[in-house]
Amino acid sequence: MDTLKSIRTRQSIGKVKSDPVSRDMIEKLLSAAVQAPNHYKVRPWRFVVLMGEAREKLGEVMAQTFLDKFPDLPPEAQEKALEKERSKPLRSPVLIAVGVDKPNASKVIEIENVCAAAAACQNLLLAAHDLGLAAKWRTGDPARDPKVKGFLGFEPDQHLIAFLYIGHPEFEPSPVDRPSFEDRTTWMD
């Protein structure tokens, strides 16, 4: 697909089929991700690909962290909320968690590592779109939770910037019409 068309037509798609995504496709996505620019070529992105039961385990951790935050809900509301947390990672057959390396040298700046990892995420979303896959970038409280980070192998002070939900789309979404760049742009001569 033409790059500009791909950028224009990509959109978040949350509703996906439970059909598996092939390993070959997932590797294509990761390969696209790592083409992103990154200062000092530090390759600060870390990907954790979760499929199958790994998603259930992540859901358990998310439920636990919810319980840590809201221990005093009435039992019925609590069970409902926990079930919701457990089911979140099951929304798609593949989830790719994206973490960011902390700077490993004084010249490396944290925000630049985050920017590079975010660029990798966008590459991945565009590649998914190109392959006819549905993808959605999600974060929420779990992305900032030390227990969730620990489960994924990240340090508590490492940024976990994305859960990229990937699957085969349930239906073709209608085209999106996004606001123009004009009110966000200043031209300087």
Ligand SMILES: Cc1cc2nc3c(=O)[nH]c(=O)nc-3n(C[C@H](O)[C@H](O)[C@H](O)COP(=O)(O)O)c2cc1C
């Ligand atoms: C850093 C980041 C975090 C996001 N977190 C969430 C999220 O937690 N839940 C969600 O529904 N969408 C999340 N999104 C997706 C945005 O909601 C989505 O990109 C936006 O609505 C625009 O839709 P589009 O991707 O179709 O253009 C996130 C996007 C980014 C870049």
